Amino acid sequence: MYSIAQIPTSGNPIIKGWYADPEAAIFKDRYWIYPTYSDKYEKQVFFDAFSSKNLVQWKTHHKILDTAAIKWARRAMWAPAIVQKDKQYFLFFAANDIQSNNEYGGIGVAVANKPEGPFKDYLGKPLIDKFYNGAQPIDQFVFKDTNGQYYIIYGGWQHCNIAKLKNDFTGIVPFSDSTLFKEITPKGYVEGPFMFMRNNKYYFMWSEGGWTGPDYSVAYAIADTPFGPFERVGKILQQDSAIATGAGHHSVMHNAKKDLWYIVYHRRPLGEKAANNRATCIEQLFFDDKGFILPVKLSFTGVPAVKI
Template sequence: MSARSLLAASLLTTGFAVVLSGAPAQAAALATGARSLEAVNYPGRYVRHLDSLGRIDPITASSTAQAKLDASFTVVNGLAAPSCYSFQAKNGQFLRHRDYRLRLDTNTGDATFRSDATFCAVDGSVSGSVALVSYNYPDRRIRHRDHELWLDTYQDTAAFKADSSFRLVSPWAPKTARNPVLPGLFADPQIVNFNGRYYLYPTTDGYAGWGGTYYKAFSSTDLVNWTDHGVILDHGPDVSWADNSAWAPAVATRNGRYYLYFSGGPASGNTAKQLGVAVADSPTGPFKDALGRPLVTSGQFSGGQAIDPAVFTDTDGQSYLYWGQGVCRAVRLNADMTSFDTTQVRTITPAGYNEAPFVIKRNGVYYLMWSENDTRSEDYRVAYATGTSPLGPWTNRGVILQKRLDLGIKGTGHHSVVQAPGTDTWYIAYHRFAVPAGDGTNRETAVDRLEFNTDGTIRPVTPTL
């Protein structure tokens, strides 16, 4: 195998790079979130975009607000690999290479763009600095040349190492808003509290056709600062019957074990989706496919698509599984949490329902919530009904979460709800088009308060930046 092939294999499988001289360069872990990148050998010059082209320029406290924005990025989950990183500008676009020139472009979600916009971090030329290795050209690194940013072939020289090393420092334009709570593109979030700690389980977004393959877990004690626990289930190596469309996970617990319900399908297209269940001893996994086959197969029940699972556990300990796009279904889960009586499956589709069912209970009242319209529409929204049992009957109550155009917030839906332990304080997690420049496959996760009126109805949620 050639040196280039060895290097590529090392990067793609482990996140480590091996420089062409044969000397190993250690992989570097980057903290996600808002950052600016300062050139090691030109202190005071920072990576920025100008007319969409990447370069390094002086930025100071007296620089214009726009210049500070142009020199600020969010370090996010790698669009092509979770062990690497992508860099999202304040305008929502991503730093990528095209013809070896670094520039900003809008994420199209195809494999080429995602690879062009993904960089693996290795130790830089001085302590605390990093070099950024191209995911799809692992013998090339981001390097400044005449103050322009290029993707150049690695040279084992002091000059090249300095030109390709950067310090990640506090951003010139820091994040000031609460949302999104997770840096990067994540959708369909399930929020839950286990043992006093909050967990988020989202769909990894940013893929054309929603073609993601893995799930990550995040946790927090305050709903503001979130810890990334990495990949907890990957359809490729972990699921024999699905290799694509890793959508809308939901996690429930019973008897000290954790159960991850998920959607999956073949890479050949957005058809034949099925539901699976995986199990772990920890809320952060790793999860193992519990059955080695789907829990709900495509076409097993007439009508609708088998996606968007959710689990509600009543105060008597009985758990219920809900799912479906186009048709909403519900059934009591057996005590093993991995099976149910197929003859007991009920159809409970409310008027206006499209997908993403979710159930909670408060003061003896059951609330069935769902998403209306299409996730690609800015009018994607959440509505709800109330009932006297986990299976209904249900009384429609109307829409509680929808777009807020005065803030550029669109496509608010596919939500979940969590109660702060020991209180009557509730929160709603949901996705929206990424602000700005988002769409139905470039979505981000937000968390806001969910409040009730004195009669038990839900107040309309005010989506916030």
């Protein structure tokens, strides 16, 4: 048994190298992180993944997906989101950083039989390749509701959409009013949406500020449905001038067996000026007795070792 002083911790950053926009997940007995490889857009042409049994020792899975497998993607592969369904793993990602409907790219889907891949193109084309409600098709998150319906929540350029996914993830299902995309943008939203449920409430989180600046941060809202309305509660993750700046674009994972919540995010180490010099970190997430998220304290320590 370890004494309190001897319990190993993950440390921060949790993985070596420049990685950002981390998607955290739990599959069977392992924790997983799927981040953006943080470099110039022309070099962002692949994804690595990282797995751990205890949050402390992490294994690197190199190039689980790259542009060799996605023929329509040529650069700027960003912010993967992953879902396990019917013994397969579906990796949603953005590519090409399209700036208008006249450019080709957007949100794609890849599939594999194992969480470490290798992943292959699922559709042979983007799932979402146009701007709807002003939302750039990037920063996708896939959310499974209590009724089994999967939703894709996404958007840059200060707009966020939600859409119903077909059961096989090959397309979008219209809502009852025949619309395909509903805007759910809360006040302050910039990008990086994330949703989870706790005590029958929908927690919607997003990034605010500029991703290259020190004011990058995470705020949230709580609602009774995945469509909101989402009234901004406040920031829960932001820079600490003694530790790091630009803390944002996060995900959340829940160790249900031990009821432990974690926030995985990226930040810019002090002294780093380059836009893509971002490092992936982890902290424990806490709630008060009313269900509000407590502000996250940045650390170099990270979190204690915990097996699933």
